[in-house]
Amino acid sequence: MARRARSVVKAAPVERLYEIVSYIVPMLLSLTVHEYAHARVAWALGDDTASSQGRLTLNPMAHADPVGTFLMPIVAQLGGGLPLIGWARPVPVSPHRFTRRVSMHLGMALTAAAGPLSNIALMFLAVAGLQVLARATGLGLAELLVVEEGAKATAAQTGAHLLLILSFMNAGLAVFNLIPLPPLDGSRLMPRRIQEILGPLQVVSYFLLMAIVFFLSGVIRIPVAYLLIGAFWAVGLPNEWLWAMVSG
Numbered sequence: 014m015a016r017r018a019r020s021v022v023k024a025a026p027v028e029r030l031y032e033i034v035s036y037i038v039p040m041l042l043s044l045t046v047h048e049y050a051h052a053r054v055a056w057a058l059g060d061d062t063a064s065s066q067g068r069l070t071l072n073p074m075a076h077a078d079p080v081g082t083f084l085m086p087i088v089a090q091l092g093g094g095l096p097l098i099g100w101a102r103p104v105p106v107s108p109h110r111f112t113r114r115v116s117m118h119l120g121m122a123l124t125a126a127a128g129p130l131s132n133i134a135l136m137f138l139a140v141a142g143l144q145v146l147a148r149a150t151g152l153g154l155a156e157l158l159v160v161e162e163g164a165k166a167t168a169a170q171t172g173a174h175l176l177l178i179l180s181f182m183n184a185g186l187a188v189f190n191l192i193p194l195p196p197l198d199g200s201r202l203m204p205r206r207i208q209e210i211l212g213p214l215q216v217v218s219y220f221l222l223m224a225i226v227f228f229l230s231g232v233i234r235i236p237v238a239y240l241l242i243g244a245f246w247a248v249g250l251p252n253e254w255l256w257a258m259v260s261g
Contacts, residue, residue, distance in 0.1 A: 033087055039179040040086055041073045043135060043186055044101035048076040050131035051104040055124045059112035063104045076101040103196070118205050125201035129187040133240065136183035140244040142176045147250070154250055184240040188233055192225065194218055234258050 049071050052063035063069050068076065077083065081100035111120035147154060150169045157173040160166045166174070191199040193207070195215040200208060214221065225233070238258035245252035 035175060035178060036086055037083065039175060039182050040099050041077060041082060043132060043179065043183050044082060044099065045071055045073045045076050046131050046135055047128045047186060047190075048101050048104045050127040051106070051124055054127040055104070055106045055111075055120075058115060058120045058123065060107050060110040060120075060124075062107040062110065066105060068104050076104075078102045121201050125198040128198050129190045132183040132187040132190070136180050136187065136240065137244050137247070139176045139180035139183065140241070140250065141248050143173055143180070144248040144250055146173050146176070180241060180244065181237075184237045184244075185233075187240065188236045192222075194221060194225075197222075 048068065052069045055062070056064050056069055078101050086099045106121065106124055108117035108121050111117060115123070143154065143157070146152075146169050147157060150157070152169070154173075157170055158177060160170055190197050191202070193199040193203050193211065195211055195218055197218075200211050203211065235258070238255055241258075242252045242255045245255065
């Protein structure tokens with residue numbers, strides 16, 4: 014493309030606040046839906062612990078963690094790091110309260126799986142939203158996501174940018190939370206014997222997770238890319254540009 018273009022999110026320092034907000038808002042929504050899904054499934058299985066503590070809600074403030082939801086992403090964004098890193102307050106679950114129709118191990122697995130599955134669902138909704146915007150405006154995906162140099166982003170382009178961030182963020186959250194390392198959801202999907210082996214790792218899980226983020230991000234982005242490619246294909250949006258995440 015011969016003409017110069019720029020992303021909807023500009024790099025000028027005066028617009029850094031917009032950049033931060035454009036990550037914080039989708040992250041707050043994504044983490045809220047993730048934790049609500051945990052609480053909802055636990056409640057459906059008979060455990061009202063989260064409900065009694067006001068966590069069976071889509072109110073973001075009930076789940077937000079001051080450090081993980083706000084401070085960490087802001088610091089990462091200002092420092093040029095990984096602004097997609099963040100977390101919410103874990104929903105409390107009491108497996109001994111589960112209905113006797115399921116074992117405690119199965120109940121915990123179902124509750125854990127609800128978080129990543131909710132993020133996958135939100136990813137698909139975000140990608141479907143991109144398709145709706147493209148059809149409503151008559152613009153191609155590239156036209157929605159790129160603004161000409163010196164031009165001002167339209168409301169549709171800003172919305173498309175936020176939906177794109179939301180789709181990437183939820184694909185990443187789903188994959189990352191499925192890593193079988195405590196306290197991530199993936200560890201609760203393992204057989205009981207493997208969980209017993211993984212249990213002692215929780216005391217050093219923070220350092221292990223940081224190592225995974227910084228040294229294995231290239232591996233993590235492959236399933237993230239395939240999730241996004243599938244979602245874009247499902248709604249009829251071009252996905253060729255996403256293959257660079259797999260090959261690169």
